Amino acid sequence: MxxxxxxxxxxxxxxxxxxxxxxxxxxxxxxxxxxxxxxxxxxxxxxxxxxxxxxxxxxxxxxxxxxxxxxxxxxxxxAVSQAECAGVKNGYDDVSRMGVDRWLAMLAAYNSCRDACVIIDAGTALTIDAVGKDGQHHGGYILPGAGLALRALEQSTGRVRFGIAESADTGLGKNTDACVHNGKWLGLVGAVKLALYEAEKQIGRHYKVLVTGGDGMNVKQLAGEYAESWHYSRDLVLDGLALALAKA
The missing domain is CATH 3.30.420.40 (ATPase, nucleotide binding domain)
Structure with missing residues (x-):
C-alpha cells in the first residue's frame, strides 16, 4: 500500500x-x-x-x-471536545471541561448506530454517557475505575491488604483478597446498572449500549444476561478521531 x-x-x-x-x-x-x-x-x-x-x-x-x-x-x-459534531450535541455548558476521550467515544458510538445509546468506558476511570436518538448528550457519570479503587483502599486503610486477583468475579468473598477484588467489580457493574436505569428517564427504554476500555469486557461479562445485547468495541475513542477532525 x-x-x-x-x-x-x-x-x-x-x-x-x-x-x-x-x-x-x-x-x-x-x-x-x-x-x-x-x-x-x-x-x-x-x-x-x-x-x-x-x-x-x-x-x-x-x-x-x-x-x-x-x-x-x-x-x-x-482532537478537542466540541459543542456539536457529526450529529452529536454536547450536553456540557462548558464543553472544554469534557474529556476528549468521552467526546470521541460518543461520536463513534452514535454514528455507528444512529440511535439512542449509552457509552460505557471502563479504563482508569469508569465513564458513562447517555445520548438520545436525536444526538443530544444528556449527561453522564465519572467514577474511579478498578485500578483506582484498589489504590484508594491500599493507600487509605491500614489493615486492608490484598494480592493480585486470579479472575474477575462478583461473588461473595471468603478472604480479604476475594472481598477486595470481587468488591471492585461489584461496584463497577452495580454502578453501570443503576446508571442505565437513570439514563432511561432521559433517553427512553429503547437504546444501544456500547462498551469500551481496558476493563470493558470484564464489566460486560460480569453483568451476565443483563448485558447480552451490549456491544463491545475496543477502539471507540480512536474511531471518533476521524469524525472530530473531519474538515467541514
Missing part, C-alpha cells in the same frame, strides 16, 4: 497509549504501549504523513508529545 496515506492515531491516557496505523481508512496494525513516549518514536518515523491524537494525559506529558511530533516534522492534529 502507498505510504503517502499512512496515518497514525493515538489514544494517550494516563497509564498507557493505544495506537493504530491506517492507510486511508484501512487499519493496518495496532497496539498498546506503556505511557513512555520513547516507544512512539519508531511509529512516528515509519513513513507516517499525519498523526491524529486524543489525549487526556497530564499537561507536561502532552507538551512532551507535541515536542516529539514537532521534532519528527510530521503533521499532527489534536
Amino acid at each position: 502507498h505510504d503517502l496515506a499512512l496515518i497514525l492515531e493515538l489514544d494517550v491516557g494516563n497509564t498507557a497509549i493505544k495506537w493504530r496505523r491506517l492507510n486511508g481508512a484501512v487499519i493496518l496494525d495496532s497496539g498498546r504501549i506503556a505511557n513512555e513516549l520513547e516507544g512512539l518514536k519508531e511509529l512516528v518515523g515509519a513513513g507516517v504523513c499525519l498523526v491524529r491524537v486524543a489525549s487526556v494525559a497530564f499537561a507536561e506529558r502532552e507538551a512532551e508529545l507535541r515536542a516529539l511530533l514537532v521534532g519528527a516534522k510530521v503533521k499532527y492534529e489534536f
Whole structure:
C-alpha cells in the first residue's frame, strides 16, 4: 500500500497509549504501549504523513508529545471536545471541561448506530454517557475505575491488604483478597446498572449500549444476561478521531 496515506492515531491516557496505523481508512496494525513516549518514536518515523491524537494525559506529558511530533516534522492534529459534531450535541455548558476521550467515544458510538445509546468506558476511570436518538448528550457519570479503587483502599486503610486477583468475579468473598477484588467489580457493574436505569428517564427504554476500555469486557461479562445485547468495541475513542477532525 502507498505510504503517502499512512496515518497514525493515538489514544494517550494516563497509564498507557493505544495506537493504530491506517492507510486511508484501512487499519493496518495496532497496539498498546506503556505511557513512555520513547516507544512512539519508531511509529512516528515509519513513513507516517499525519498523526491524529486524543489525549487526556497530564499537561507536561502532552507538551512532551507535541515536542516529539514537532521534532519528527510530521503533521499532527489534536482532537478537542466540541459543542456539536457529526450529529452529536454536547450536553456540557462548558464543553472544554469534557474529556476528549468521552467526546470521541460518543461520536463513534452514535454514528455507528444512529440511535439512542449509552457509552460505557471502563479504563482508569469508569465513564458513562447517555445520548438520545436525536444526538443530544444528556449527561453522564465519572467514577474511579478498578485500578483506582484498589489504590484508594491500599493507600487509605491500614489493615486492608490484598494480592493480585486470579479472575474477575462478583461473588461473595471468603478472604480479604476475594472481598477486595470481587468488591471492585461489584461496584463497577452495580454502578453501570443503576446508571442505565437513570439514563432511561432521559433517553427512553429503547437504546444501544456500547462498551469500551481496558476493563470493558470484564464489566460486560460480569453483568451476565443483563448485558447480552451490549456491544463491545475496543477502539471507540480512536474511531471518533476521524469524525472530530473531519474538515467541514
